Amino acid sequence: MPIAAVLERVLQSALIPSSAPATAWTVAFLSVVVAPIEEVAKYLVVRLRFYPDPEFNEPVDGIVYATTVGLGFATLENAVYMVRLGVQVVILRSLVSTLLHVSCAALVGYALGRAKFGSPTRATIGRALLASIGIHALFNVLLVAGSGWPPPAWAPAAPLLLIGLMVMVYRRVDREIVDSLKRSPFRPGRHRADSAPPGSGASPGPSRAPESDRNPDPPLFPSSGRDFK
Secondary structure (H helix, E strand, O other): OHHHHHHHHHHHHHHOOOOOOHHHHHHHHHHHHHHHHHHHHHHHHHHHHHOOOOOOOOOHHHHHHHHHHHHHHHHHHHHHHHHHHOOHHHHHHHHOHHHHHHHHHHHHHHHHHHHHEOOOOOOOHHHHHHHHHHHHHHHHHHHHHHOOOOOOOOHHHHHHHHHHHHHHHHHHHHHHHHHHHHOOOOOOOOOHHHHOOOOOOOOOOOOOOOHHHEOOOOOOOOOOOOOOO
């Protein structure tokens, strides 16, 4: 995560002229540079550190690990803003920015969980990553607009649009959590029919997901596949 912060600072110095209008360049930078860097950084941590771990043994673990990484990223970012702008900033950020980081990470975590454990409708990690970047970019635009960035015709509605965006993303994540839990190999009765000896009745499911349920590691940045629902 510190690498992402350093990269953002370097690109900010290189791309934004000192004479450029602050608001316009801020919106462009937050949307085109900051959002992709932060979402890709969170994805890489989960993909490289947690995806190969044996403890990642059911679909919902993708959401668990990804949201943990998102929360850690948000905590570090909030600490930086608190040092620079004061403790009052953390109050607002804890309500909106933290939820954004966790929710966007959950979208990608869901796709990773679906990708690791086979299903008829294979999740596309690339699509989920692009969705998280797009949501993050839109969030940044609305956040700056709500702080006074023009155009004035729609800027007053920015806070309501921001709330609507977060509610929409939260509902999506909620559905994905439910879907991941339904696909868990630890769900009662999931493997009973296959594991019970003939005539003996049902027996408890396996202590971990069978190796046959797992897919080989996907590429870091897959670019094709079927959409997920």
